[in-house]
Amino acid sequence: MARVVLEVRNVTKRFGGLVAVNDMSFDVTEHEVLGIIGPNGSGKSTMINMISGTFPPSAGMIRLNGQDVAGKPAHRIAQMGVARTFQLVRLLPELSVIENVVAGAAFGHRRRWKAEAERYAESLLERVGLGAVMTVPVSSLTYINTKRVELARALACEPEVLLLDEWLAGLNPTELQTGIELIRSLREEGRTVILVEHVMDAIRSLCDRCVVMSSGTKIAEGTPADVLSDAEVIRAYLGADEDA
Amino acid sequence: MSTRDIRNLILSALAFGVVALLPFYDTGYILSIATTMAMFTVLATSWALFSGPTHYISLATAAFFGLGTFVTGYGFQTMPYWSLPLIAAVLGAGLAGLVGMVTLRLSGVYFVIFTLGLAELVRQLVTWVQNRTGQRGMYVLTSITESHIYWQLLGMAALVFLVGWLIGRSRLGFALRIIGNDETVAKHSGINTALAKVLLFMVSGAAAATVGAMLAPRYIYIEPSTAFAPLLSFQVVIMALLGGTGRLWGPLAGVIPFTLLWEFISRHAPNQTLLLLGLAFLLIVYVLPGGVVGLQARLKRRFGQGGH
Numbered sequence: 040m041a042r043v044v045l046e047v048r049n050v051t052k053r054f055g056g057l058v059a060v061n062d063m064s065f066d067v068t069e070h071e072v073l074g075i076i077g078p079n080g081s082g083k084s085t086m087i088n089m090i091s092g093t094f095p096p097s098a099g100m101i102r103l104n105g106q107d108v109a110g111k112p113a114h115r116i117a118q119m120g121v122a123r124t125f126q127l128v129r130l131l132p133e134l135s136v137i138e139n140v141v142a143g144a145a146f147g148h149r150r151r152w153k154a155e156a157e158r159y160a161e162s163l164l165e166r167v168g169l170g171a172v173m174t175v176p177v178s179s180l181t182y183i184n185t186k187r188v189e190l191a192r193a194l195a196c197e198p199e200v201l202l203l204d205e206w207l208a209g210l211n212p213t214e215l216q217t218g219i220e221l222i223r224s225l226r227e228e229g230r231t232v233i234l235v236e237h238v239m240d241a242i243r244s245l246c247d248r249c250v251v252m253s254s255g256t257k258i259a260e261g262t263p264a265d266v267l268s269d270a271e272v273i274r275a276y277l278g279a280d281e282d283a
Numbered sequence: 284m285s286t287r288d289i290r291n292l293i294l295s296a297l298a299f300g301v302v303a304l305l306p307f308y309d310t311g312y313i314l315s316i317a318t319t320m321a322m323f324t325v326l327a328t329s330w331a332l333f334s335g336p337t338h339y340i341s342l343a344t345a346a347f348f349g350l351g352t353f354v355t356g357y358g359f360q361t362m363p364y365w366s367l368p369l370i371a372a373v374l375g376a377g378l379a380g381l382v383g384m385v386t387l388r389l390s391g392v393y394f395v396i397f398t399l400g401l402a403e404l405v406r407q408l409v410t411w412v413q414n415r416t417g418q419r420g421m422y423v424l425t426s427i428t429e430s431h432i433y434w435q436l437l438g439m440a441a442l443v444f445l446v447g448w449l450i451g452r453s454r455l456g457f458a459l460r461i462i463g464n465d466e467t468v469a470k471h472s473g474i475n476t477a478l479a480k481v482l483l484f485m486v487s488g489a490a491a492a493t494v495g496a497m498l499a500p501r502y503i504y505i506e507p508s509t510a511f512a513p514l515l516s517f518q519v520v521i522m523a524l525l526g527g528t529g530r531l532w533g534p535l536a537g538v539i540p541f542t543l544l545w546e547f548i549s550r551h552a553p554n555q556t557l558l559l560l561g562l563a564f565l566l567i568v569y570v571l572p573g574g575v576v577g578l579q580a581r582l583k584r585r586f587g588q589g590g591h
């Protein structure tokens with residue numbers, strides 16, 4: 040049996056009267072790529088935000104390697120081994136590309152500093168295909184390259200779990216192929232990843248398992264092929280006017 | 284340390300050595316202006332250590348400064364003189380820590396208002412204590428001369444530059460730059476943002492309180508309304524922004540011209556000093572965003588010089 044890295048149990052998040060996440064439970068095992076899918080507004084980002092500590096759950100339990108993380112401040116959770124990217128890319132505009140990645144290495148799960156951090160950041164930039172633009176200002180990067188920098192920064196924490204919130208969104212068809220290849224290579228390295236995605240091709244080819252959310256509730260869980268042919272899932276997507 | 288660091292260190296030490304000789308040349312008007320400059324150099328540089336990277340505008344300088352002057356006012360007869368700046372530093376850091384813990388969670392605007400109110404709050408507290416003990420102001424009569432104050436401030440300036448340089452190379456300094464860019468990213472990268480901000484705020488609070496303690500003998504008579512005057516906080520902000528907070532030497536580049544102008548105007552048109560403050564502010568906003576540091580960086584880019 041593979042080791043469970045992340046346990047989510049009966050997690051609920053209320054914003055005033057709105058229940059954004061409703062009694063969600065799932066596990067992520069080591070080396071697994073878990074997809075979280077669902078129509079717009081179904082609570083996927085809210086789930087990611089609770090796991091990474093942006094805000095605490097209203098109820099429920101989240102455990103990383105057996106340790107309680109629910110309600111801990113984001114920086115503690117990052118140090119314990121959760122790294123993430125953001126649905127809307129967030130780079131550090133006044134810092135160089137390499138400094139953006141060192142930012143992930145210097146304070147995260149495995150801390151590195153000075154020459155060691157820089158070497159590590161360089162190797163990660165090479166890894167995500169950015170060897171050539173290490174010294175340019177962040178403002179001159181193309182869209183996919185900003186996403187790559189953000190990914191390298193998250194990887195620089197050497198996380199136990201990597202959370203990617205629609206990392207592939209907004210890429211054009213050729214970029215999308217490159218992006219999918221990149222994430223596939225992470226998967227082949229044996230990383231543990233939670234992937235929030237709308238792109239069905241990516242879900243089919245990258246995820247070991249999927250959790251489907253609709254209006255904050257888990258409506259299906261299983262292999263991509265199984266959940267994508269599930270009647271309730273199709274209804275949820277069609278009902279929300281999404282192309283499945 | 285790189286060779287450039289060593290060169291800068293030697294040059295700075297030489298510069299400090301040269302300006303330290305000033306009291307042997309003049310102990311009158313020039314020394315008095317130089318003392319004011321030294322005072323604002325410490326205040327603006329330490330202010331920028333915190334506000335530069337975090338972009339939090341603090342108007343609390345007067346609160347820490349006033350606290351420091353009253354430490355000397357109350358302590359100079361009973362305690363060894365050398366201990367007063369140290370006590371002021373500890374109290375200043377303590378007050379900054381306390382205020383930082385409550386306010387640094389607030390966003391920018393609320394922080395500005397709160398720090399402005401802080402000077403008034405501390406002033407009221409001191410006034411209240413004085414009323415209970417039946418005092419109004421107090422005389423600080425010592426044998427400390429202007430030259431002594433000047434040298435103390437120079438020493439303090441050297442210390443602030445050294446601390447700033449060390450912070451700039453440290454993880455704490457890097458953490459602050461990240462916080463200034465995007466606090467959410469900072470948190471999710473593992474930075475305890477509240478702690479980092481409070482620590483730096485304590486450094487600048489300690490420095491301002493120390494300066495107040497050192498300057499008290501210069502004023503001879505101190506009372507709450509002058510010791511906690513909010514004007515000081517505004518002057519420090521304007522000078523630091525005029526010079527630019529992107530570099531350690533930036534505030535100094537604002538302090539020198541501003542102090543000279545201020546001096547000139549208060550001699551020839553004493554009612555127009557506030558106008559100068561306003562004009563300097565407009566200049567920063569419209570002509571010199573990033574201050575002298577920003578201008579220098581732009582010129583360098585335009586004429587394509589190498590190096591830094």
Ligand SMILES: Nc1ncnc2c1ncn2[C@@H]1O[C@H](COP(=O)(O)OP(=O)(O)OP(=O)(O)O)[C@@H](O)[C@H]1O
Nearest residue numbers: 054057059077078079080081082083084085086126
């Ligand atoms: N910070 C917040 N405060 C109040 N409501 C919020 C907050 N964050 C999310 N919501 C609400 O919670 C619900 C779920 O939002 P969430 O962003 O988690 O959806 P999502 O599945 O990520 O959607 P998308 O696919 O569009 O990114 C939405 O109705 C949203 O308006």
Ligand SMILES: [Mg+2]
Nearest residue numbers: 083084085126
């Ligand atoms: Mg989302």
